[in-house]
Amino acid sequence: MSEEPKPDAKAPAAKAAPAKKTFPPAKFNEKAGRLLKTTRYWPTELWANPWNKPSYRRGALLLGGIILGLLATGAAVGELAVWGDRLYAWLLAFISARGGSPVLAQGIWAVFKGLLVLHVILLNGLWAVWWERKISAHIQSRVGPVYAGGFHGWAQTICDGIKLLLKEDITPAASDAWVHALAPAIVVVPVVAAFAPVSFGRQLAAANLDVGVLYVFAMAGISVIGIVMAGWASGNKYSLLGGLRACAQLVSYELPRGFSIVPVLMFAGSLNISAIAAAQAGYKWGFLPRWFIFYPVVGQLAFLIFLIASIAETNRTPFDIPEAESELVSGFHTEYSGMKWSIFFLSEYGYVLLASFLLAAFFLGGGASPFAFDHLIPSWIWMLGKAMLMMFLFLWARWTFPRLRADQLMDFNWKFLLPWSFANIALAGVWLLLS
Amino acid sequence: MSSTAEKTMKTDSMFINLGPQHPSTHGVLRVGLTIEGELITKAVPDIGYLHRGTSKLAEVRGYHHCVVLTDRWDYVAAMPNNLVFCLAAEKLMEVQAPPRAEALRVLMCELNRVASHLLFFGTYGIDIGAFTPFLYAFREREMILDLFEMACGARLTYNYIRLGGVMADVPPEWLAKCREFVDYFKPRIDEYDTLLTYNPIFMARTKEVGLIPAADAVSWSLSGANLRGSGVCYDVRKSDPYCGYERYSFDVPLGQTGSCWDRYFCRVQEMRQSIRIIEQVLGGLPEGPTMAAGVAKIPKPKPGEAYAHVEGARGDLGIFLVSDGQASPYRMHVRAPSFLNLAILQELLVGNKVSDVIAILGSIDIVLGEVDR
Amino acid sequence: MADIEELASRIAEKLPELSRHPNPVKGYLTLKLEDAAKLPQAAAALKALGFDYLEMISATDWLGAVKPEGYIRNPNPIVFLPEGATPQSVPSATPGFPYRPSFELLWAFADLAAKAWVFLKCEVSREAASVPSLSGLYKGADWQERELFDLMGIRFEGHPNLAKILTPDFLVGHPLRKDYVHVKDRFDE
Numbered sequence: 001m002s003e004e005p006k007p008d009a010k011a012p013a014a015k016a017a018p019a020k021k022t023f024p025p026a027k028f029n030e031k032a033g034r035l036l037k038t039t040r041y042w043p044t045e046l047w048a049n050p051w052n053k054p055s056y057r058r059g060a061l062l063l064g065g066i067i068l069g070l071l072a073t074g075a076a077v078g079e080l081a082v083w084g085d086r087l088y089a090w091l092l093a094f095i096s097a098r099g100g101s102p103v104l105a106q107g108i109w110a111v112f113k114g115l116l117v118l119h120v121i122l123l124n125g126l127w128a129v130w131w132e133r134k135i136s137a138h139i140q141s142r143v144g145p146v147y148a149g150g151f152h153g154w155a156q157t158i159c160d161g162i163k164l165l166l167k168e169d170i171t172p173a174a175s176d177a178w179v180h181a182l183a184p185a186i187v188v189v190p191v192v193a194a195f196a197p198v199s200f201g202r203q204l205a206a207a208n209l210d211v212g213v214l215y216v217f218a219m220a221g222i223s224v225i226g227i228v229m230a231g232w233a234s235g236n237k238y239s240l241l242g243g244l245r246a247c248a249q250l251v252s253y254e255l256p257r258g259f260s261i262v263p264v265l266m267f268a269g270s271l272n273i274s275a276i277a278a279a280q281a282g283y284k285w286g287f288l289p290r291w292f293i294f295y296p297v298v299g300q301l302a303f304l305i306f307l308i309a310s311i312a313e314t315n316r317t318p319f320d321i322p323e324a325e326s327e328l329v330s331g332f333h334t335e336y337s338g339m340k341w342s343i344f345f346l347s348e349y350g351y352v353l354l355a356s357f358l359l360a361a362f363f364l365g366g367g368a369s370p371f372a373f374d375h376l377i378p379s380w381i382w383m384l385g386k387a388m389l390m391m392f393l394f395l396w397a398r399w400t401f402p403r404l405r406a407d408q409l410m411d412f413n414w415k416f417l418l419p420w421s422f423a424n425i426a427l428a429g430v431w432l433l434l435s
Numbered sequence: 436m437s438s439t440a441e442k443t444m445k446t447d448s449m450f451i452n453l454g455p456q457h458p459s460t461h462g463v464l465r466v467g468l469t470i471e472g473e474l475i476t477k478a479v480p481d482i483g484y485l486h487r488g489t490s491k492l493a494e495v496r497g498y499h500h501c502v503v504l505t506d507r508w509d510y511v512a513a514m515p516n517n518l519v520f521c522l523a524a525e526k527l528m529e530v531q532a533p534p535r536a537e538a539l540r541v542l543m544c545e546l547n548r549v550a551s552h553l554l555f556f557g558t559y560g561i562d563i564g565a566f567t568p569f570l571y572a573f574r575e576r577e578m579i580l581d582l583f584e585m586a587c588g589a590r591l592t593y594n595y596i597r598l599g600g601v602m603a604d605v606p607p608e609w610l611a612k613c614r615e616f617v618d619y620f621k622p623r624i625d626e627y628d629t630l631l632t633y634n635p636i637f638m639a640r641t642k643e644v645g646l647i648p649a650a651d652a653v654s655w656s657l658s659g660a661n662l663r664g665s666g667v668c669y670d671v672r673k674s675d676p677y678c679g680y681e682r683y684s685f686d687v688p689l690g691q692t693g694s695c696w697d698r699y700f701c702r703v704q705e706m707r708q709s710i711r712i713i714e715q716v717l718g719g720l721p722e723g724p725t726m727a728a729g730v731a732k733i734p735k736p737k738p739g740e741a742y743a744h745v746e747g748a749r750g751d752l753g754i755f756l757v758s759d760g761q762a763s764p765y766r767m768h769v770r771a772p773s774f775l776n777l778a779i780l781q782e783l784l785v786g787n788k789v790s791d792v793i794a795i796l797g798s799i800d801i802v803l804g805e806v807d808r
Numbered sequence: 809m810a811d812i813e814e815l816a817s818r819i820a821e822k823l824p825e826l827s828r829h830p831n832p833v834k835g836y837l838t839l840k841l842e843d844a845a846k847l848p849q850a851a852a853a854l855k856a857l858g859f860d861y862l863e864m865i866s867a868t869d870w871l872g873a874v875k876p877e878g879y880i881r882n883p884n885p886i887v888f889l890p891e892g893a894t895p896q897s898v899p900s901a902t903p904g905f906p907y908r909p910s911f912e913l914l915w916a917f918a919d920l921a922a923k924a925w926v927f928l929k930c931e932v933s934r935e936a937a938s939v940p941s942l943s944g945l946y947k948g949a950d951w952q953e954r955e956l957f958d959l960m961g962i963r964f965e966g967h968p969n970l971a972k973i974l975t976p977d978f979l980v981g982h983p984l985r986k987d988y989v990h991v992k993d994r995f996d997e
Binding site: 042043044136139140141142237238241317318320321327328329399400401402403404405406407408 | 449451457458459473560563564565566567569570571574578581615616619631634636637639640788789790791792793
């Protein structure tokens with residue numbers, strides 16, 4: 001080691017006056033012009049009683065106004081089923097007058113109803129995406145889309161839809177092209193078909209099927225084939241894992257989902273969805289609706305199991321292991337883009353809507369009003385409101401829970417949900433015996 | 436199994452690449468996984484995608500310039516990187532930072548630790564599938580970054596801690612803002628506990644997963660929350676105090692089993708302790724200069740070797756500096772905690788499920804900039 | 809932190825062959841290992857003494873000033889210097905400094921319970937740079953030795969998987985050696 005003292009370490013210290021060596025900080029910062037003078041808006045400022053802000057009060061008023069306006073519109077329109085009957089009568093008269101057979105009128109009417117159901121699903125896609133984005137945003141202390149369309153970003157999903165239509169449709173080189181293209185169709189067709197017997201209000205269903213419940217579950221079960229096809233045909237190992245996971249999960253959760261509504265079927269004595277809703281009409285003690293969810297223990301247990309199994313069936317968090325963005329990079333639809341991808345999305349939201357309407361019909365009295373004194377607001381408004389409430393439960397769960405692991409998911413199904421749904425059937429039997 | 440089934444069925448293990456482009460590898464890490472079904476039989480971490488050779492670059496740069504290089508290792512918590520280089524260089528140059536500068540260094544490092552653990556908290560939630568905590572964590576992290584921007588003009592790579600002190604004193608309104616943040620942040624940690632820590636699904640995913648026994652953790656040279664999660668009490672701030680850490684009272688949170696949850700919980704608890712330290716620093720911030728007198732523009736320290744280490748956000752961050760009397764360090768070796776923490780992955784992943792890979796990888800809390808340097 | 813002299817006497821009882829290094833790491837107990845082959849025994853004895861945590865493995869190439877040809881671009885520490893201008897400082901050797909063609913390896917062991925650190929230095933020649941591996945004793949040595957092998961070209965005998973770890977496969981040479989010369993590849997432009 002050299003022993004000589006460092007010349008340049010000591011010399012400046014000797015020259016500069018040590019007392020005046022302090023930095024002039026604030027001045028230096030301002031001159032440099034690069035530094036933040038003060039912080040940006042902090043939550044501490046933003047959260048100081050939002051009701052003091054006029055914009056917040058205006059927004060609350062507006063929201064109340066929108067809800068009241070919807071109710072008033074519903075009351076003015078009246079029962080949709082009545083309008084439908086009038087329209088069909090007019091169609092029948094029109095075709096008979098032109099010398100056509102009633103079969104033709106029935107055919108046109110069936111196509112019309114089919115198109116209506118299809119549009120319910122498409123519009124639901126637009127609505128649900130926007131709604132989910134807004135709800136997730138507010139759960140996460142954000143605001144979500146605000147620009148597109150002007151009012152709370154209402155046009156956001158329309159713009160997204162246009163974007164998705166214009167996006168390049170990519171078929172990976174390693175994929176099985178035909179199966180890859182076919183999979184979205186096989187996923188989405190059963191959703192549309194499954195909506196046939198679903199009641200949207202009193203007497204408001206595309207088809208009044210006597211085996212409606214069985215039909216819906218049978219149709220919903222088909223989609224898993226499409227998902228496995230998508231996973232396989234993508235030629236991607238992650239997609240394959242996702243597809244296989246989806247297969248195991250969907251097939252397993254069919255069981256508790258099916259068994260959980262057996263008590264409902266026992267109470268209602270019918271498999272027709274409209275009949276099940278109708279069986280819950282009336283009020284106990286003059287004010288408590290006779291909805292199945294209000295049946296002590298049996299009703300709530302069945303509701304919860306059906307809700308959980310429905311969340312699992314729709315591949316949503318906490319049961320989204322087939323998609324599992326952070327593990328499988330979106331699983332079976334990793335290799336899909338553009339419209340093919342959005343069809344997967346559409347069918348997912350379609351299933352959420354289906355489950356919401358089923359929940360409303362099975363447990364919440366369908367289109368029945370919760371108030372005994374209310375005769376004004378039509379059944380379809382109530383049905384829609386209840387379905388949206390159920391949909392909110394789906395979204396709420398999605399943005400609140402972490403994801404389960406595949407084996408925990410199976411454990412939960414086979415060791416918890418399924419035994420309890422069996423026990424619930426026994427409970428329902430006891431209930432029927434006693435009452 | 437019948438003989439025909441044996442003939443027609445062929446089971447094979449599958450090799451999948453986790454990364455380098457994957458949402459959960461937190462950077463450009465590649466892990467080659469051999470899986471049987473969902474079970475992992477072999478895991479080979481592959482690093483080096485972000486290797487920039489800062490040790491080599493330091494050999495032709497002056498000491499002041501090297502501070503800039505340090506920012507780029509652990510870019511999530513760059514203050515401790517600045518600090519450790521400055522400590523090592525100050526040992527070589529025989530310079531001591533003034534008390535106010537030391538207090539500011541502690542303050543910034545602890546704020547940065549909170550910011551870094553917040554990032555971990557958020558991304559770990561995403562790894563497990565909970566998206567919401569991420570936004571909550573970032574809301575608070577943003578406030579800390581605002582504070583840093585007020586103090587030094589940068590939000591990620593600060594270059595704030597310099598040889599002999601800090602770049603500049605904080606602006607006058609900064610201390611009030613920092614107190615405001617501390618008051619705001621303290622109840623938020625309890626909120627995080629309700630959001631994620633004690634969530635039954637989260638606990639089911641992370642408890643009993645990725646267990647590291649204490650002996651293994653020591654043998655693998657783990658540090659930071661990964662070591663303390665296994666119950667080994669080693670915190671450089673306590674064991675080898677620097678910058679006057681011995682003056683502040685704080686606890687070292689320890690885990691029990693070394694599971695993912697324990698590591699996670701250690702970090703959440705460390706945020707509380709960091710806030711404790713910040714409060715103490717704010718309570719007794721000494722007046723005076725923020726830069727030591729006599730730091731040369733082009734320092735040429737006497738030949739010698741120095742080792743300094745600090746408790747970075749990810750563990751024991753050390754620097755070994757050699758000077759031969761020239762204006763550049765003759766040799767700079769970085770003891771990067773992420774690099775050493777990541778090495779255990781090859782042993783830890785085997786026997787777990789694919790979903791657990793993400794949980795374990797996230798709980799190790801690596802920053803690839805520091806792994807590759 | 810434990811007192812250095814007390815620590816030194818404690819270690820000297822068990823390991824008399826380790827002498828105090830004349831050129832220590834500042835502030836830490838630094839011991840000198842004469843023969844690299846004796847490293848496993850010394851490390852095992854240190855481990856038995858409680859130094860069960862391998863903090864760091866490092867190495868210094870004492871050849872001399874670093875070669876500018878080892879860099880992809882001409883090292884220019886002055887950022888605002890115009891393109892093509894002569895850099896202000898070029899790596900140069902200090903007159904009278906004992907440069908020598910050898911690697912000096914450095915191991916840092918820690919006793920976490922006693923809060924004690926001990927640094928072990930050992931010099932090996934540049935031509936046959938090879939020392940025994942510690943990966944059997946300390947698992948943490950695995951990647952650190954691979955890193956040193958990759959960047960310095962020191963072979964660690966007995967390492968289970970002594971492969972490149974940080975630099976790309978096509979990179980020729982060991983960049984942290986002072987005489988490293990960079991061979992241009994397709995990623996340089």
